[in-house]
Amino acid sequence: MKLFEDKFELFFNDLHLQQFKEECLSKSLKEFKINNGNVPKWSVVLDELNALPKGELDLNEPYLSIKNIGTTSEHIESNLFKLLPWRKGPWILNDLILESEWQGDLKWQRLKNKITSLKNRRVLDVGAGNGYFTFRMALEGAKKVLGIEPFLLFNYQYAAIDNLINQNLNSILLPLRLEEMPTMPVFESVFSMGVLYHQKNHMEHLCMLKAMMAPESELILETLIVEGPKNYSLIPKGRYANMRNVYCLPSIETLKSWLIDAGYTNINVIDISKTTSKEQRKTQWIGDNPASLEDFLDPSDPTLTVEGYPAPTRAIIICNN
Numbered sequence: 001m002k003l004f005e006d007k008f009e010l011f012f013n014d015l016h017l018q019q020f021k022e023e024c025l026s027k028s029l030k031e032f033k034i035n036n037g038n039v040p041k042w043s044v045v046l047d048e049l050n051a052l053p054k055g056e057l058d059l060n061e062p063y064l065s066i067k068n069i070g071t072t073s074e075h076i077e078s079n080l081f082k083l084l085p086w087r088k089g090p091w092i093l094n095d096l097i098l099e100s101e102w103q104g105d106l107k108w109q110r111l112k113n114k115i116t117s118l119k120n121r122r123v124l125d126v127g128a129g130n131g132y133f134t135f136r137m138a139l140e141g142a143k144k145v146l147g148i149e150p151f152l153l154f155n156y157q158y159a160a161i162d163n164l165i166n167q168n169l170n171s172i173l174l175p176l177r178l179e180e181m182p183t184m185p186v187f188e189s190v191f192s193m194g195v196l197y198h199q200k201n202h203m204e205h206l207c208m209l210k211a212m213m214a215p216e217s218e219l220i221l222e223t224l225i226v227e228g229p230k231n232y233s234l235i236p237k238g239r240y241a242n243m244r245n246v247y248c249l250p251s252i253e254t255l256k257s258w259l260i261d262a263g264y265t266n267i268n269v270i271d272i273s274k275t276t277s278k279e280q281r282k283t284q285w286i287g288d289n290p291a292s293l294e295d296f297l298d299p300s301d302p303t304l305t306v307e308g309y310p311a312p313t314r315a316i317i318i319c320n321n
């Protein structure tokens, strides 16, 4: 926790962020203290990795890579295996290739040349997972990248990677939900990727994202959509492609109308892609239950999920506040 607090101090050492520091810190520390039987095991991993000579984070597409970590790849592997499942990545650590379930570079390629350059911007990455994209945003030269992610394991994965890096990337991951954050209208780029469909109240999520944006800023929204006319949305009964807590999948026109109702402007659909098993795949880093997209689609008709809904299609929208 000491290390987290030191990194926190460094990150919030910014005039625009300082006034939110105390609230973010106390809420984060509270979350880290929540009773979770895995924490002792995960903390040992962080201590082991933090004791090693560190290396530099770099991009080796599609991987985020750290070279020259002062140990064997086997030692890194045995530690990172204690933090399964690795959903987001992929990573190369020394010679260890960590193929996460999601090949995240495919998503990044769809948007990286369409967004306003992140150079010198304060960036918020909502629902950041283990921070694969948070780190990629930092490598684009952002002034600060604040990731928020309520799932505790992913915060430990982020810290494990961060403990292997020797540079200050001006990024941090806090174990918080957007709803728990103070309203901080300071971010020039706000990302919500893979999060909207998990919200019970999608309009509230869109409004909360807007409340975090500095004037004349950019929202990058990536979410599941379905085919259909304006005002159509699918409300799955039970699971969708095996996922729990999927509440509402809009048509693209419905999604645009939600954004207009939330007060966004210049709404621009930059990509619509079907999710393939090249992007979401089974790997040894998923853990004991190695099911992935191919198991969540109907074997006799892969245009449908196992529940009989349209197979996952994702849209990326860029808009302004």
Ligand SMILES: C[S@@+](CC[C@H](N)C(=O)[O-])C[C@H]1O[C@@H](n2cnc3c(N)ncnc32)[C@H](O)[C@@H]1O
Pocket: 088, 102, 104, 126, 127, 128, 129, 133, 148, 149, 150, 151, 154, 176, 177, 178, 179, 192, 193, 194, 195, 198, 199
């Ligand atoms: C499907 S993952 C997407 C991860 C990453 N952004 C990506 O695009 O690959 C969605 C993440 O959002 C997190 N999440 C869900 N609701 C959230 C909320 N209200 N605030 C912040 N994070 C949330 C989940 O814990 C989950 O890790």
